[in-house]
Amino acid sequence: MRIVIAPDSYGGTLSATEAATAIAEGWHRVAPADETLELPLADGGTGFLDVLHAVLGGELLPLQVTGPLEGKPVSAHWLKVGEVAYVEVAQACGLHLVPRERRVPAVARAASSRGVGELIAAAAADPEVTRIVVGLGGSSNTDGGAGALAVLGAQPLDGAGEPLPDGGAALARCAALAGPPVLPARVHLVLAADVDNPLLGQHGAAAVFGPQKGADADAVTELDAALGHYAEALATAVHRELTDLVTAPGGGAAGGLGAALLACGGEQVSGAGLVRELSGLDTALDSADLVLTGEGSFDWQSLRGKLITAVASASAARGVPCLVLAGQVSVGRREAAAAGVEAAYSVSEHAGGVEASMADPAGTLAALAEHLAGQWRTPGSA
Known part of the structure; x- marks a missing residue:
């Protein structure tokens, strides 16, 4: 049999590469x-840069940047492949940078x-860069990107014209932006989003992802x-319809x-x-007999544009069977x-x-793959 093993990372316990190795073993x-x-694959979240570097090559360029908490610095990279730059949001403000406690x-x-x-x-x-692809996912913030845009010239201001502190909560006092965000005219920006959720509402950034970042009701x-308040100021600054920003898939x-x-x-995208x-996943699947994929939690969010x-x-x-090996599964069979x-x-x-699986993530994932190999191998295969 020919098995394609194409997992994502597993929620901060295993990288996509480590997961693929464990499954194969x-x-x-x-x-x-x-x-x-x-x-090993990614969907824009954690591991996006590592996966693309392995596939595309290029140059990883280190940069110390402001982390998600209290302005403390973290080490990150961006990847340059010819005229294209790749950025992974999770390297700068990933949830893994915030201890569980x-x-x-x-x-x-x-x-x-x-x-x-x-x-x-x-x-x-970089004067050679004409396209910047930003992998969106795995973040700890719910600030509407205000911190990022402040660096690009769009600092949020309060009613007195003073800069607001970082963080989503402060945006309740946002009266305007210092100006529109500015990038060189030669640069085309691409958003590689891991989900298709809009900015606001029941399926928005705060409601869906806030709780996993520590937000209570x-x-x-x-x-x-x-x-919502910030989006009004942002729409005014960039001369866009507010509805377009707050309802756009991936916002x-x-x-x-x-x-x-x-x-x-x-x-x-x-x-x-x-x-x-x-x-080259599609080419790999053309000659596959079985596909194994997975992530930390296979839940309803997985069905909104994630890797699986x-x-x-x-x-x-x-017509190739696809099996999911996830840390936890809450999606129904149908x-x-x-x-x-x-x-x-x-x-x-x-x-x-859960405690047993978290104690030995690679070992328990390998054990599950071993169990499934006994079930799914084609009869008579070597």
Whole structure:
């Protein structure tokens, strides 16, 4: 059998490369002669840069930028491939940069995307760069991209014309922006979003993603209202219709950074679709007998443009079964089948609980792959 192993990263426990290695190792315990192709992928979130660097080559350029909390610096990179620059939001303001014990309402209100603006500015300053692709996902902020745009000249101001502090909550006092965000005319901005959620409302940045960043019900309500207030000032500054910014698919990605970069004239694309194209996934699937993919949690958010849907739809188009090996699974069989998933399996369930799976992420993932190899190998295969 020929098995394509194409996972995303697993929620801060395993990188996509580590996950692919673990799955392949487990599978080969049962079927050592099977041909496995490890193809680590990403959808715009954590690991976006590593995956593209492995596929495209290019030069990783280091940069110390402002992190998501209290202005403390973090180390990041941007990737230059010819005239194209790639930026990963999660490197500057990723949720993994906020310790679990600090994911509380006060921090959710204050986390900033300023470092993303610094990465974009550094890439734009390179005279050879004509296209900047920003991978949107895995963020800790819900600031509507205000921190990032402040670096590009669009500092939020209060009613007295004073700069507002970073963070989404402060945007409730936003009366105007210092000016429109500015990028060189030669630069075309592309938003590689990991989800298609809009900026505001029930399916927006605060309501859907705020809780995983530490926001409670009160903080979610406060942040959603603050983002709406900020969006009005942003629309005025860039001469855009407010409705366009707050309802655009992907506007809610990365804590609202999607909407901010759309306001800069950016073009929104599927992050998973972009990686699918650049990685050669479709060509790999043309000769596959089975596809294994996965991520930390296979839930309803996975069905809104994340990597698993891209892999599953490409597999289904070729009649190749696609199995999901996720840390946890909450998508029903019917919904999974509609997305092109043949079957989904939970690592934590197979390991006997979340605690056991988290204690040894690679080992328990490999054990699940070993178990599935016994079930899914073609009868008579070597």
